[in-house]
Amino acid sequence: MGLTSKKVLLLAVVAAVLLFALTVWLWPRLARRSAPAVLGRIGVLLATQLSILAAGGLSANFYFGFYASWADLLGTDQDMGVVVEHGEGPSKQLRVVGTQSVGTPGGGSPKRAGRIDKVQINGARTGIAAPAYVYLPPQYFQKQYARTQFPAALVLTGYPGTAENLITRLKYPQTATRHIAAGTMRPTILIMMRPTVAPPRDTECVDVPGGPQAESFFTRDMRAAVASHYRVGEQARSWGVIGNSTGGYCAVKLTMRNPQAFSAGAGLSGTYKAPQDPTTGDLFGGSTQYERENDMLWRLDHRPMPPASVLLASSKKGETNYRDTRAFIAKAKPPLRVSSIILDSGGHNLNTWNREVPPALDWLSKRLSAP
Template sequence: MGLTSNKVLVMAIVLAVLLFVGTVWQWPRLARGGWRSVTGRVGLLLATQVAVFTCVGIAANQAFGFYASWADLFGRETAQGVVVNYAPGGGRTGPLQVRTAALVQGVDGRRPQTAGQVQKVDIVGRTTHIATPAYVYLPPEYFQPQYRTRTFPASVVLTGYPGTAQALVDKLRYPRTALELAKNGRMQPMILIMLRPTVAPPRDTECMDIPGGPQTETFFAKDLPDAVLTHYRVGRKPGSWGIIGDSTGGYCALKLAMHHPGVYAAGAGLSPYYKAPTDPTTGDLFHGDKKLRNRSDLRWFIKHEAAPDTSLLVTSSKVGESNYKATLKFIDQVRSTNLTRISSIILDSGGHNFNTWRREIPPTLQWMSGRLTER
């Protein structure tokens, strides 16, 4: 059974309840003196606490989508994706392969023409050879005959670290939110490409081209748009593409929009930070390259490099977010430029979690929609 299975959570809860009942039942028998009784009491208490914490951990993982599998949890997910090529006449080949397709959950409609569609895909970078799964949301208009020649704006959507792409669909509800906003005329129909920034698991690459390592920035700036363009009717001009992310994904979204304004016309960071960290999950990102280190610091970049022609959105909370002061400083720095445009969503309170981001996603999608064109 998978880590995110409801059966695993139910079994953990049942085990915790049984241990609790057993502890209460056996406590009188273990109340006597002696090392055996003491050992029994300690063992029961320890087992019960471990079971309770396991329940809380599994429930939290299901709610926030930290890890997708047991291998992901224990750091054993290290293999790159496998490229599958199909013979002529046997199916489509290329850098993007569709694996499954389903209607958007939680909305009315039984056809993609009315309910939209979420496709699970595999993407392989032609230049970086990075392989990663993703989800693609296609709005209802994509399938409607009157729009068969229309191209659509697209936005890449990134999770935090470690994160799961499925959480963007199920927990943060990006497809459902985009569909409802477009239906109500509050945003234009848009294609969403949803994935994690961790495209070389388990390493957190911070969306960088690491010397001698994964070329993650190139993947997001070149390979990913190229792969999507081979398969979907997406606008090809720079004004057609945006990028959104939360936490680590928010940092990546801002950096990619700033470093590659010719690709991404807008970048939105939900609860972002502004400088790539160095810790056990990242390893040595810079390998002594001072220029690479400086460019990864967004505040340094906006101060010392030419201002990029792009639009940025940042979010934070006055209470509950650790990036509040850094966000205000970043806003002031960007406002002092003549070319880069900056917007913000500042909540009175809200933690670094899904509940906060769900409050920020609708206005973020509307903001993004207003800055992208179809072609």
Template structure:
């Protein structure tokens, strides 16, 4: 059973409850002062507390999507270093391979013409040789005959770090929200490409083209759009039809991609973003002494020293509970000063760096993103 399985969580809770009552029941029998009784008490307390912490950890992982599998949790993910063929499509099976489908959790979701469809795919990057899993949400209109000649704008959706793509569906409910907003006429139907920015796990690359290492920024600026366009023939082909949104690390990456590549992404949303790539044990040496690359990864520096990008940005934060609030205000001020880049903001009175806050911000953010994209 997988790490995110409901059965695993249920078994952990049942086991913790049984251990708790077992400890209460056997405690009087272990009240003596010999080493066997003391060892028994220590063992029961340790096992009970461990089971409770395991249950809480599994529940937190279910809610916030930190790790996708046991191998991901223990740093044994085998997704790094996948090499693909250098053909025109990047791989023998094509630049995108669909490996499964699932329904959208909405009324009538069992029928694609009503609820749309979620496809689990693998994206193969012809230029970077990076391969990564992702999910694609296709709106109901994609399957309705009256829209068979219509193309659709695309929103790339990124998690934080470590994050899981599944959390964008189960925890942050992007497909359900997009479906409901479109059905109510608050946003246009959009295709969502959902994945985590950690495309070479477990390393946190901060979406940087690392010298001598993974070319992650190039993957998102070149390979991902090319792959999606080659497989899904009814997506927007112009930059005006592509936007990107993410939270935390994903928010930083989204803003950076739109600023560095306005010819690829017409708009970007950063939910609780930060504005400079950190260097820590999860990232390793990202820049290898390349000061220019390090400066480009600093969005504040980029606004001061590089030509203003012709793109639209939205940043979100909270006055109380969000530790990047002051930096967000400074970023907004710097963008306004260049008079080319368009900036919007969504500021809550309170809210932490967590799913609950982002769930409050996603509907408005998707509406904003939809309003700045065109499939024509």
């Protein structure tokens, strides 16, 4: 059974409850001063505490989606390669490895609810290979749209989140299908991914000197691979990016630094500069200037405003990025256009992002167009 399985979580909770009850029942018998009794007390206390910790950890992972599998948790999930063969035809840039329904009423029919493809994206320029989920709106399968190119949005999780979390917890495809049907969102293709392209390292969407070229992968390889397989517009006006936490930083950064690739970006609970810690390593090759170039508040003071649109989401109570968000809004000038979602309260968690994703998706789709 998988790490995120409900059965595993239920078994852990039941085991914790049973061990707690067993400890209470056995305690009078273990109250003696003999060596077996002392060892027995140590044993039942240790077993109970470990089972409670396991149940708590599994519950947190089930809700927040930090790790997708046991291999991911233990750091042994190294299946994703970082080198691909060059000179391959366009069809080799993206490979569909599976499909699934959206999970809404009528979800069995792509013409009514759309479809989710599980794909492998192979970066012809960067040599990076990464998995993704691609949501195709219902219109993609309808006869009257057979020759239509659609706008597309890159959707990024936080770190170390999983792409599955965007489907099961933040429900991007389900929200998109409902909002498209209601007319508040334009039909848009969603490419759902993790922001890191060299796990377990947190690459923060940076072209690391001598390391993974994450920014180039998202701005060039990913867009080219999707366009080689799906009917999407190739110009920046057809592309946007949205994300939460680390993905929120990436969304704003990719848009501001690469307006030729993304015309709009929505950052939910994102910071405005990349951290450097044991999970990231040295992202900038020791260059202070390169680090500044990836600091969005610094760019607002020292670089020309990009011709793009950004949406910033924060909360007055519960988010650490609120002050920087207000500073960003105050510094921004045309042609950069800024919108915001500011909640009265909301922590750095899924509950907050679930309140922000629906209006953010509507905002993003309305700023994208396709030929």
